[in-house]
Amino acid sequence: MTSRNIIHESDRSICRKTIVGGVFSLAPIVVLIVILAKAFGFAKTGLQAVVPHIPGVSDLSVGVATALSIAMIALVCILAGLIAHTLIAQRLHWRVLSRELNLVA
Numbered sequence: 001m002t003s004r005n006i007i008h009e010s011d012r013s014i015c016r017k018t019i020v021g022g023v024f025s026l027a028p029i030v031v032l033i034v035i036l037a038k039a040f041g042f043a044k045t046g047l048q049a050v051v052p053h054i055p056g057v058s059d060l061s062v063g064v065a066t067a068l069s070i071a072m073i074a075l076v077c078i079l080a081g082l083i084a085h086t087l088i089a090q091r092l093h094w095r096v097l098s099r100e101l102n103l104v105a
Protein backbone atom coordinates (compact mmCIF):
# COMPACT_ATOMS: atom_id res chain seq x y z
CA MET A 1 0.00 0.00 0.00
CA THR A 2 1.38 3.36 -0.97
CA SER A 3 0.98 6.53 0.99
CA ARG A 4 -1.34 7.91 -1.71
CA ASN A 5 -3.96 5.20 -1.10
CA ILE A 6 -4.13 5.64 2.65
CA ILE A 7 -6.88 7.96 3.89
CA HIS A 8 -5.74 9.60 7.06
CA GLU A 9 -7.97 9.61 10.12
CA SER A 10 -8.05 13.41 10.12
CA ASP A 11 -9.43 13.36 6.56
CA ARG A 12 -12.20 10.96 7.63
CA SER A 13 -12.96 13.14 10.61
CA ILE A 14 -13.20 16.26 8.45
CA CYS A 15 -15.43 14.47 5.97
CA ARG A 16 -17.68 13.11 8.73
CA LYS A 17 -17.95 16.51 10.40
CA THR A 18 -18.80 18.13 7.09
CA ILE A 19 -21.59 15.66 6.36
CA VAL A 20 -23.05 15.88 9.87
CA GLY A 21 -22.86 19.67 9.78
CA GLY A 22 -24.64 19.72 6.43
CA VAL A 23 -27.42 17.47 7.72
CA PHE A 24 -27.91 19.60 10.83
CA SER A 25 -27.96 22.73 8.69
CA LEU A 26 -30.53 21.39 6.24
CA ALA A 27 -32.81 19.64 8.74
CA PRO A 28 -34.49 22.82 10.08
CA ILE A 29 -35.09 24.02 6.52
CA VAL A 30 -36.74 20.72 5.60
CA VAL A 31 -38.90 20.81 8.74
CA LEU A 32 -39.95 24.39 7.96
CA ILE A 33 -40.88 23.44 4.40
CA VAL A 34 -42.97 20.49 5.63
CA ILE A 35 -44.78 22.65 8.20
CA LEU A 36 -45.47 25.40 5.64
CA ALA A 37 -46.73 22.83 3.13
CA LYS A 38 -49.17 21.46 5.70
CA ALA A 39 -50.30 24.98 6.65
CA PHE A 40 -50.75 25.82 2.97
CA GLY A 41 -52.92 22.73 2.50
CA PHE A 42 -55.04 23.61 5.53
CA ALA A 43 -55.43 27.20 4.30
CA LYS A 44 -56.53 26.04 0.85
CA THR A 45 -59.04 23.62 2.37
CA GLY A 46 -60.45 26.35 4.59
CA LEU A 47 -60.61 28.74 1.66
CA GLN A 48 -62.47 26.20 -0.48
CA ALA A 49 -65.00 25.79 2.34
CA VAL A 50 -65.59 29.56 2.59
CA VAL A 51 -65.74 30.46 -1.13
CA PRO A 52 -69.23 29.02 -1.82
CA HIS A 53 -70.68 31.30 0.86
CA ILE A 54 -69.36 34.49 -0.76
CA PRO A 55 -71.98 36.02 -3.04
CA GLY A 56 -70.90 36.53 -6.63
CA VAL A 57 -67.90 34.20 -6.40
CA SER A 58 -68.42 30.70 -7.70
CA ASP A 59 -64.80 29.58 -8.09
CA LEU A 60 -61.34 31.06 -7.61
CA SER A 61 -58.48 30.78 -10.04
CA VAL A 62 -55.38 28.93 -8.91
CA GLY A 63 -53.37 32.13 -8.55
CA VAL A 64 -55.99 33.91 -6.47
CA ALA A 65 -56.50 30.85 -4.25
CA THR A 66 -52.74 30.58 -3.70
CA ALA A 67 -52.41 34.28 -2.89
CA LEU A 68 -55.31 34.16 -0.44
CA SER A 69 -53.89 31.03 1.21
CA ILE A 70 -50.52 32.72 1.69
CA ALA A 71 -52.28 35.80 3.07
CA MET A 72 -54.20 33.60 5.53
CA ILE A 73 -50.98 31.95 6.73
CA ALA A 74 -49.32 35.35 7.15
CA LEU A 75 -52.33 36.64 9.09
CA VAL A 76 -52.26 33.65 11.43
CA CYS A 77 -48.52 34.18 12.02
CA ILE A 78 -49.04 37.88 12.78
CA LEU A 79 -51.90 37.12 15.16
CA ALA A 80 -49.84 34.43 16.92
CA GLY A 81 -47.01 36.94 17.36
CA LEU A 82 -49.36 39.58 18.75
CA ILE A 83 -50.90 37.09 21.18
CA ALA A 84 -47.45 35.92 22.27
CA HIS A 85 -46.56 39.47 23.30
CA THR A 86 -49.56 39.86 25.60
CA LEU A 87 -49.05 39.77 29.35
CA ILE A 88 -51.24 36.68 29.73
CA ALA A 89 -49.18 34.72 27.21
CA GLN A 90 -45.91 35.78 28.83
CA ARG A 91 -47.16 34.66 32.25
CA LEU A 92 -48.24 31.32 30.78
CA HIS A 93 -44.83 30.96 29.14
CA TRP A 94 -43.03 31.57 32.45
CA ARG A 95 -45.29 29.08 34.26
CA VAL A 96 -44.54 26.39 31.70
CA LEU A 97 -40.83 27.13 31.85
CA SER A 98 -40.74 27.06 35.64
CA ARG A 99 -42.55 23.70 35.70
CA GLU A 100 -40.13 22.26 33.16
CA LEU A 101 -37.17 23.52 35.17
CA ASN A 102 -38.61 22.00 38.34
CA LEU A 103 -38.97 18.66 36.55
CA VAL A 104 -35.35 18.76 35.44
CA ALA A 105 -33.97 19.70 38.88
